[in-house]
Amino acid sequence: MNELFSASPVPSDTASSLPGIVIIGGGLTAATAAETLRKEGYAGTITVIAEEAEVPYQRPPLSKGFLAGQENEDALLPLPASWYPEHQVTLLTGMAATELHPDAHTITLADGTSLPYTKALIATGAAPRTIPLSGVDLEGVYTFRTKADSVALKAALSGGGKEVVLIGSGWIGMEIAATASELGNHVTLLGLEEVPLSAAIGSELGTVFMNRHKEAGVKFLLPASATEIQGRDGRVSQVLTTTGAVLPADIVIVAVGVVPNTALAQQAGLTINNGIEVTSGLASSSPDIFAAGDVANAMHPVTGMRTRSEHWANAIASGKVAARSMVGRDAVLDDIPYFYTDQFDLGMEYSGYGALTKDAELVIRGSLEQREFIAFWVLDGRVVAGMNVNVWDVQDAIKELISSGRKVDTLTLADPQTPLEAI
Ligand SMILES: Cc1cc2nc3c(=O)[nH]c(=O)nc-3n(C[C@H](O)[C@H](O)[C@H](O)COP(=O)(O)OP(=O)(O)OC[C@H]3O[C@@H](n4cnc5c(N)ncnc54)[C@H](O)[C@@H]3O)c2cc1C
Missing domain, CATH: 3.50.50.60 (FAD/NAD(P)-binding domain)
Incomplete structure (x- = not known):
């Protein structure tokens, strides 16, 4: 323990001989x-x-x-x-x-x-990762990370009716697509995968999110990437793509990871x-x-x-x-990784070890069609990750299943009548 540490819960004196x-x-x-x-x-x-x-x-x-x-x-x-x-x-x-x-x-x-x-x-x-694409400097082309980015994009999207092209169909791209669409804009998403989010959660579950977007009128061009962003008088006007499709664009958002x-x-x-x-x-x-x-x-x-x-x-x-x-405590980052997303009326939480899900069996409890379910990834009989969509107050039970490492019966896991705590 160094001399900067004090047992007092409230700092009363910040003066110290050490820089801090x-x-x-x-x-x-x-x-x-x-x-x-x-x-x-x-x-x-x-x-x-x-x-x-x-x-x-x-x-x-x-x-x-x-x-x-x-x-x-x-x-x-x-x-x-x-x-x-x-x-x-x-x-x-x-x-x-x-x-x-x-x-x-x-x-x-x-x-x-x-x-x-x-x-x-x-x-x-x-x-944000940048892409070496002709036209990325045109007015109307955005990357997205900061509050200033959000304020600028909010102003551009408000009022609706804009042609919006999103390059990147990961979590951030999908969230911005949903919000831009809800604000009354016409959105097209480009991505390298055949199904958005499939690298993270697989095609079957990525399709659930894609279908919800499609229902709202969001269009997908997959797999595809942009080859050039073109403009008029310094402002973006269209996006050329690897499929040959030319997409009219008032706004382009590059969301290809960080x-x-x-x-x-x-x-x-x-x-x-x-x-x-x-x-x-x-x-x-x-x-x-x-x-x-x-x-x-x-x-x-x-x-x-x-x-x-x-x-x-x-x-x-x-x-x-x-x-x-x-401050000299014996601390370790051993949390089960967790994240969440909200897209249209889809609320999702995910806990687990993504790296272990690649060869895992996917077990669904609930209905993908009705978009109310828990997806479990089971590896060697044990739950390594779980994702709840529009089902709430189950994260503690999912995390307990993962951390216990106990063997599960996949039929019971898929049965909504069996409480998670009883599995
Ligand atoms: C639009 C958006 C939506 C997101 N939504 C979700 C979500 O729904 N769920 C979820 O789980 N996660 C989400 N995330 C991810 C989450 O926000 C990040 O994991 C989190 O911001 C990481 O926090 P951080 O403090 O490590 O880094 P940051 O939030 O990136 O903060 C780092 C700060 O350090 C500053 N900085 C960098 N270099 C220097 C320097 N040399 N000197 C001084 N300052 C410097 C930067 O300017 C920045 O302000 C989202 C991220 C974004 C961008």
Whole structure:
């Protein structure tokens, strides 16, 4: 335990002879880590360096309620702006960390300031993957990650009647498609798979989501990708595709996944391996530097595999673990990965080890046609993942089935009359 740690639950004195903890990043991971440090009784200095000119915020509403105009800015904030000064946390917004010097234990900021640290957490998240396509710089072509992206797209989509082409049919592409369609726009999705989301949940379940979109008038061009985005007077007008189809477009959104923001860690000489390589306690290869959230590739103690999760629940869980590790607690990121999505009237939650589902048997409890079901992935007789669609309050039972590792009978698992707890 270092001398920065105090058993007092509420920090009364942040003055310390040591520089304290610096958190680099302005997302949910950073906010959760700062909050957890104070909850753990850490009384030293905390500084959060956030590149965006925003109080740390969470992203899921950006493609859903916030984009649709149903949720306001408060829905984005895991902690109110007042929390930071109230808890003696210095928040530097609109300020990027540009260099990290592990030997000197200093961080250089965009304005040239050098900030010392005792422990540092890298929570720099991820950035949208770009594609080298002619026309991506035209007006009306968007990538999507930030609050500013969501505000800009909301303005473009409002009023409806626009021709919208989405390049990418993953979770974010599908969510934006649903919201754009609900706002009265004409949406076409391009994707490399024959069925959207099939890489994550398989074709049978991806079809459930695709059919719901089709019912609402969303069109799919699959498998297909864009070969060129063309414009008129600097504004996008159409998208050429590998199928030969030419799609008229007022708005194009490129949603082809994300890449972890590892530049700082790379410059500092940390081990990079699909993100920043960290232990299950989220320690990086360099002493006193930790990483969490979308940028971290952590060893999972249950699967024995590395996982870089790009999900909301992981931002919270890993932010907590990193904070506890930094104050010397024996913390391990061993949560069962969880994520959720909302598309039209489909609400979905998923828990489990995606990497183990590839060779697993799919067992359905409920009705795919009525879109009310739980899907289980069963490997060697054990549940390794479960996904509930429009069925609620079953996540605890699903997680218990997974974590217990007990053998299940698939007929019983598929039978809605048998309570999950009895399986
Ligand atoms: C539109 C959208 C919808 C989503 N919906 C869901 C959902 O429904 N369910 C789900 O489970 N997950 C969802 N996610 C994923 C989830 O939001 C992410 O997993 C989560 O945001 C990761 O949090 P993070 O703090 O690690 O990274 P981020 O949220 O990316 O935050 C990182 C922050 O660090 C800042 N930063 C980067 N480099 C520097 C630097 N050098 N100096 C200072 N600051 C820096 C960035 O500007 C950014 O603000 C969604 C993501 C998006 C984009």
